[in-house]
Amino acid sequence: MSTRRTGSTGAVKITDVAAAAGVAPMTVSRVLNTPERVSVETRERVQATIDRLGYVPNLIAGGLSSRRSRMIAAIVPTIASPMFSDPVQAFTDTLDHAGYRVILALSNYNDAGEEALIRAMLTRRPDGLLLTGAQHTPRVQRLLRDAHIPVVEIWDATEQPVDMLVGFDHAEVGAAVADFFAAQGHTHFASLAAGDPRGLARRAGFVSQVARHGGTVIEAAALRAPSGIADGRHGLRELAPALGPRTALLCSSDLVAFGAVTEARQMGIAVPERLAICGFGDFDIGRNSEPPITTVSVDGAAMGRIAAENLLARMAGGSPPSRILVPFRIIPRATT
Amino acid sequence: MSTRRTGSTGAVKITDVAAAAGVAPMTVSRVLNTPERVSVETRERVQATIDRLGYVPNLIAGGLSSRRSRMIAAIVPTIASPMFSDPVQAFTDTLDHAGYRVILALSNYNDAGEEALIRAMLTRRPDGLLLTGAQHTPRVQRLLRDAHIPVVEIWDATEQPVDMLVGFDHAEVGAAVADFFAAQGHTHFASLAAGDPRGLARRAGFVSQVARHGGTVIEAAALRAPSGIADGRHGLRELAPALGPRTALLCSSDLVAFGAVTEARQMGIAVPERLAICGFGDFDIGRNSEPPITTVSVDGAAMGRIAAENLLARMAGGSPPSRILVPFRIIPRATT
DNA sequence: CAGTTGGATGATAAGGCAACCATCCGGGGA
DNA sequence: TCCCCGGATGGTTGCCTTATCATCCAACTG
Numbered sequence: 141m142s143t144r145r146t147g148s149t150g151a152v153k154i155t156d157v158a159a160a161a162g163v164a165p166m167t168v169s170r171v172l173n174t175p176e177r178v179s180v181e182t183r184e185r186v187q188a189t190i191d192r193l194g195y196v197p198n199l200i201a202g203g204l205s206s207r208r209s210r211m212i213a214a215i216v217p218t219i220a221s222p223m224f225s226d227p228v229q230a231f232t233d234t235l236d237h238a239g240y241r242v243i244l245a246l247s248n249y250n251d252a253g254e255e256a257l258i259r260a261m262l263t264r265r266p267d268g269l270l271l272t273g274a275q276h277t278p279r280v281q282r283l284l285r286d287a288h289i290p291v292v293e294i295w296d297a298t299e300q301p302v303d304m305l306v307g308f309d310h311a312e313v314g315a316a317v318a319d320f321f322a323a324q325g326h327t328h329f330a331s332l333a334a335g336d337p338r339g340l341a342r343r344a345g346f347v348s349q350v351a352r353h354g355g356t357v358i359e360a361a362a363l364r365a366p367s368g369i370a371d372g373r374h375g376l377r378e379l380a381p382a383l384g385p386r387t388a389l390l391c392s393s394d395l396v397a398f399g400a401v402t403e404a405r406q407m408g409i410a411v412p413e414r415l416a417i418c419g420f421g422d423f424d425i426g427r428n429s430e431p432p433i434t435t436v437s438v439d440g441a442a443m444g445r446i447a448a449e450n451l452l453a454r455m456a457g458g459s460p461p462s463r464i465l466v467p468f469r470i471i472p473r474a475t476t
Numbered sequence: 477m478s479t480r481r482t483g484s485t486g487a488v489k490i491t492d493v494a495a496a497a498g499v500a501p502m503t504v505s506r507v508l509n510t511p512e513r514v515s516v517e518t519r520e521r522v523q524a525t526i527d528r529l530g531y532v533p534n535l536i537a538g539g540l541s542s543r544r545s546r547m548i549a550a551i552v553p554t555i556a557s558p559m560f561s562d563p564v565q566a567f568t569d570t571l572d573h574a575g576y577r578v579i580l581a582l583s584n585y586n587d588a589g590e591e592a593l594i595r596a597m598l599t600r601r602p603d604g605l606l607l608t609g610a611q612h613t614p615r616v617q618r619l620l621r622d623a624h625i626p627v628v629e630i631w632d633a634t635e636q637p638v639d640m641l642v643g644f645d646h647a648e649v650g651a652a653v654a655d656f657f658a659a660q661g662h663t664h665f666a667s668l669a670a671g672d673p674r675g676l677a678r679r680a681g682f683v684s685q686v687a688r689h690g691g692t693v694i695e696a697a698a699l700r701a702p703s704g705i706a707d708g709r710h711g712l713r714e715l716a717p718a719l720g721p722r723t724a725l726l727c728s729s730d731l732v733a734f735g736a737v738t739e740a741r742q743m744g745i746a747v748p749e750r751l752a753i754c755g756f757g758d759f760d761i762g763r764n765s766e767p768p769i770t771t772v773s774v775d776g777a778a779m780g781r782i783a784a785e786n787l788l789a790r791m792a793g794g795s796p797p798s799r800i801l802v803p804f805r806i807i808p809r810a811t812t
Numbered sequence: 813c814a815g816t817t818g819g820a821t822g823a824t825a826a827g828g829c830a831a832c833c834a835t836c837c838g839g840g841g842a
Numbered sequence: 843t844c845c846c847c848g849g850a851t852g853g854t855t856g857c858c859t860t861a862t863c864a865t866c867c868a869a870c871t872g
Contacts, residue, residue: 153829199599204540229556503820539859
């Protein structure tokens, strides 16, 4: 009674190791997962057998049995920008050391597809989930709750995180930059913002705080996301005719700011005398170009690391803070 | 006889859907995986039940049964550079559309750890594997062969790929740049190379081709990998005292080149008159900074996409080419 | 009208591992 | 000397799905 399927993969499995080492499969499993619960001599004998047979454990099978996949799903808009590649890098590195792997999904800023994307990730039964942004439809929120796994949202802030949050308020950033400019005596303002929710939130915060200072903001059309140097250059050309004698410009990233600085130089617009420019993100390029670019620094890598640590803590049974606001600060450099 | 474990996850499973829809579990499975083999009315009824119950299929269990995880493992040194984030982005996007997910691992340029990293990935039973670079120890090669899954190597070329390869010869790149400079009448050469195998290979190709032209190359210490703008600035300062009246400099990336350009300007070294600079990678920054930077263009996104397509082709039973050399070309801009 | 064919569906049995509980054994205490 | 305790190890079963037949039925062939 067994014309079964064509047969096994032919690969060495835990029972093969167990038989060869003269122990039960369960003991081999312990050697791999909880070696401290196995006597030294048994452990060494089993380990030697594992090495000899070239046994590669099957975590698909192990995951089905233990109901822990040891995988974490991460959804970010893109990794083409340091804005997200830094957190993802840190997130991945941190989890690696704990034996977890990251399944990466890129949304390409398509928020409408978030539910489908999350659902697709959940079919993999990840032990945890990283999301970018904190705005989700009620359906998504329910989906996440029903999944019964820890979830971290990064790069944003909300009063009611789905589960855990590591981020900051983008409107506050915009407002802080407005204050910074105002303190320098600026009265004319402009903005080059990317069309993603967070870029728009920074712009909104900037605009309303400028209004509080009694000014108004010249705006270019929203840039594509992720926006790059070329967008900054084009944006400045669009803005140029409307610039006053002395204008303060907030850009949605240091790349955009660099583009604006470059284009301003080309157009003979003096920076910072006639055009003060502040970027966002504290990227390499803003630090190391000439002139160095004033920016808002947010530690993306720290966000990724903390997100990973919080997930790990939760999976270990702990109760990390559900809402961590990371600091941002304006770094004045030569463009303001 | 069953004091079994504490119980199930409580989640809806395929048998629940089947019972609710009045069909066998196998039919539900078909609705999800091969809907064309199910009659329209049954399909719709089952699908409605799935939606109503909020069933999220368990691909861990499915993968164990079908022996296909629908996951692809990708190992790259880092995603902090467009050099690798572009291919990974394209790779991920391409596979997403085919229902595959990417498990990401970052080697941080630690080649010594490659075997352990690959072994760890293989425990996940990926259906395919992306590797960066084509130099592997015999042990690694055996490990890969024993895994019986398609493997693509990118960003490098070798006569004997482990399985499939999508890349190019870095020494040829260096040589081509040497020829390019020589054709412009250069007789003094310099190099700023990152310490990774491919950066060093480009430098080596550059050096030997320069030698063929009867010249020699001034070299700075190998830069850390991934190297950035600051490395280019520091590197140029290191190189400056040794520069001739007219020197041609090859940098290991456009970031390094940008740093060199920036520092040269600071030091009053005329570019390109006294120092001609060629970068590598055709990054955004080289295209859009002033002056635009001469570079070697390689389509990283295409490499990632082709790698994904080849893996998909192989998993579909096809036989894609085992060695695809992607073109590179020098794009002369204002720094040479 | 019997026999055949093929599409739709179902029943059964893995797939490889770990949770849970049972068992075994040696040493310590009374 | 006997019992208990605790660490080490083993046996059994389930994790949830899909591969592989087997079955069923309707339409079709001649």
